Amino acid sequence: MKADHNFFESVYAVVRQIPKGRVTSYGAIANYLSVKQASRMVGWAMNASHALLDVPAHRVVNRNGQLTGKHHFPGENLMEEMLQSEGHQIINDQIVDFKKVFWDPTQELLS
DNA sequence: CGATTGACCGAAG
DNA sequence: CCTTCGGCCAATC
Numbered sequence: 676m677k678a679d680h681n682f683f684e685s686v687y688a689v690v691r692q693i694p695k696g697r698v699t700s701y702g703a704i705a706n707y708l709s710v711k712q713a714s715r716m717v718g719w720a721m722n723a724s725h726a727l728l729d730v731p732a733h734r735v736v737n738r739n740g741q742l743t744g745k746h747h748f749p750g751e752n753l754m755e756e757m758l759q760s761e762g763h764q765i766i767n768d769q770i771v772d773f774k775k776v777f778w779d780p781t782q783e784l785l786s
Numbered sequence: 787c788g789a790t791t792g793a794c795c796g797a798a799g
Numbered sequence: 800c801c802t803t804c805g806g807c808c809a810a811t812c
Binding site: 700701702705711712713714715716717718719720721722732735736737738742743744745746747 | 791792794795
Binding site: 681682683705710711712713714715716719720722723 | 806807808809810
């Protein structure tokens with residue numbers, strides 16, 4: 676067993692709660708975790724999240740709505756396909772109307 | 787234990 | 800406009 680009380684667990688918990696058809700950014704998650712300064716850690720957490728099928732990492736993009744981590748997926752355009760499969764439109768590795776589909780945990784998951 | 791990296795963000799030049 | 804730097808935390812080498 677592994678220590679589940681990790682920073683990652685919190686990230687997974689948020690990403691896992693992302694409603695279908697929505698996307699969020701690393702900084703938004705970090706902000707929700709009160710560690711907005713460590714947005715890089717969110718990306719790192721996602722690196723380990725690829726082992727967890729409950730973590731839709733394809734719904735997590737950078738602040739620009741750009742699929743920065745698509746290169747980490749098994750397929751070259753797998754991330755785009757999954758997002759498009761959820762009704763998103765991807766142009767030039769960027770989510771169209773990103774701000775419209777942007778899902779802010781601090782806004783939706785008001786404690 | 788020290789240094790490097792990592793799917794980032796934001797500011798400054 | 801584009802490039803560079805700093806920062807913050809954690810894991811890996």
